[in-house]
Amino acid sequence: xxxxxxxxxxxxxxxxxxxxxxxxxxxxxxxxxxxxxxxxxxxxxxxxxxxxxxxxxxxxxxxxxxxxxxxxxxxxxxxxxx
Amino acid sequence: xxxxxxxxxxxxxxxxxxxxxxxxxxxxxxxxxxxxxxxxxxxxxxxxxxxxxxxxxxxxxxxxxxxxxxxxxxxxxxxxxxxxxxxxxxxxxxxxxxxxxxxxxxxxxxxxxxxxxxxxxxxxxxxxxxxxxxxxxxxxxxxxxxxxxxxx
Numbered sequence: 402x403x404x405x406x407x408x409x410x411x412x413x414x415x416x417x418x419x420x421x422x423x424x425x426x427x428x429x430x431x432x433x434x435x436x437x438x439x440x441x442x443x444x445x446x447x448x449x450x451x452x453x454x455x456x457x458x459x460x461x462x463x464x465x466x467x468x469x470x471x472x473x474x475x476x477x478x479x480x481x482x483x
Numbered sequence: 484x485x486x487x488x489x490x491x492x493x494x495x496x497x498x499x500x501x502x503x504x505x506x507x508x509x510x511x512x513x514x515x516x517x518x519x520x521x522x523x524x525x526x527x528x529x530x531x532x533x534x535x536x537x538x539x540x541x542x543x544x545x546x547x548x549x550x551x552x553x554x555x556x557x558x559x560x561x562x563x564x565x566x567x568x569x570x571x572x573x574x575x576x577x578x579x580x581x582x583x584x585x586x587x588x589x590x591x592x593x594x595x596x597x598x599x600x601x602x603x604x605x606x607x608x609x610x611x612x613x614x615x616x617x618x619x620x621x622x623x624x625x626x627x628x629x630x631x632x633x634x635x
Contacts, residue, residue, distance in 0.1 A: 439560050444609055452594040452609055453510035455617040459580040459591070461530070461540040465490045467585050468522070468542065470626060476527040477548040 486518050487537040491530060494518060501534070503604045508578075509594065514539060517605075519576075519598075529576065531596075543576040544590050549621050553592060555610050565599045565606060574598045578607075580618065586626040589618040 405413060413421045418438050425432040435443055461468075484501055486494045496518040507514050516534035527548040533539035546553045557567070567573060575597060577590040592615035598605040 440564070442609075448593075448609060449509065451617055452591070452607075455580060455591050455594070456508055456510045456541075456578060456607075458582075459541055459578045461490055461542045462581055463490060465530075465540075467581075468528070470585055471528055472523055472526065474527060474548070475525045476545060477551070 484518075484534070486532055486534050488530075488532045488540060489537045490540050491520065491532060494520060494532065496520065499603070501603060502531075502598060504606065505604065506606055508541075508596075508607050509609070511539070519543075528579075531576070531578075542579040542581065542588075543596065544579050544621065546575060546577050546590060546592065546595070549590070550592065550619065553615075555595070555613055555615075557597065557608065558611070561597065561606065561608055565597060565604060566602055567597075567599055572599050572601045574600050579621070586622050588621055590621050591617045592619050593617050 407413065407423045409423050409426055411423055415421065419441065420436040422434040422436075423431065424434045437443060484496050484498065486496050488494055500519045502517050502519050504515050504517060506512065511533075514533045514535065518530075518532045518534060520530040520532060522528040522530065527545040529543050529545075531541040531543050561567075575595050577592055577595050579588050579590050581588040593613065594607050594609045594617065596605055596607050
């Protein structure tokens with residue numbers, strides 16, 4: 402992994418269109434500003450990883466027969482709130 | 484379209500139930516085509532079966548039957564990406580995790596799957612500024628209370 406030392410106000414440029422600016426440092430917190438094209442999604446690492454982990458755990462059990470107990474449940478339509 | 488599933492067998496899926504996920508699902512970025520197979524005609528549950536991997540099946544739920552006050556705002560970038568102009572085009576599903584007991588299964592309300600039912604394009608979205616987590620019990624009082632349980 403590349404590790405760079407930066408000061409407040411300094412930047413890192415990734416590729417041609419992602420700019421990360423160190424906005425503020427307080428204690429052990431660092432505030433970063435990120436400029437990136439709209440199609441680049443930006444996530445907090447731990448939240449992204451939690452969703453990936455949940456997806457990996459969510460694959461259906463091999464015996465789908467256990468889901469038959471749900472068959473009589475009827476959908477309640479969503480409230481449309483415009 | 485014929486799709487093979489280890490769990491559901493050989494499926495002949497009508498075209499309107501084939502959903503594209505151009506970005507895949509988080510952690511499964513290469514899986515771009517899924518069949519959305521409802522568990523029953525009026526069931527809030529459905530299977531999301533990968534078209535390319537017979538072994539990859541998710542179980543999903545339409546949330547409002549169980550989480551009647553579930554709400555979030557979809558940011559503009561996602562709306563543009565999914566070409567959403569009207570809420571009637573949208574269907575929302577949440578991926579279900581089943582550990583040991585079916586009645587203890589949970590829904591991922593933090594990262595819903597948003598489907599544009601007109602273009603048959605979908606994306607899993609990680610919500611921001613919400614208090615939802617990846618695990619909300621669908622039957623907090625067990626299965627006997629079924630659909631009138633939910634997260635009140």
